[in-house]
Amino acid sequence: MTRRPTGADPSADATAPLLAPELTEAECRRCGTYIAGLDGRYACGVSGWVNDHSEGHRRLPRADEDPDRPPRGRKRPKPLPPGPEDAPPTGR
Structure with missing residues (x-):
């Protein structure tokens, strides 16, 4: 296993579709x-060692390339109305 130099990979085209990852x-x-x-x-579950992300064989995908990323401009859900446990205590 050899260490790749850090920095941008000139052969990686940012517009090219990402291929499925290879098991190494x-x-x-x-x-x-x-x-x-x-x-x-790699990450070792025995010793906890993790290699640097720059040592990988291909570039990592950007956030906007993630198919599971929620769409931009998504609003927060409305808060729930107060329930019975949130009601003020009664004078009993």
Whole structure:
């Protein structure tokens, strides 16, 4: 596993569609446990070691490329009306 230089990847076109992530495998640099990750990004559940995001094989998607991101301009839901537990105490 080699470290990629940080910074923008000139070969990554920001307008190109993102491909499905590739399952990659390596050894943890801290404890040697065999681990798997996506596109060269790893996290070891045994030792807690995590490699830097810049070491991945492909660029990470931007927030506006997330298909599950809520649409812009979404308003907050209206607050619920007060319930019986919120009523002022009675003089009983």
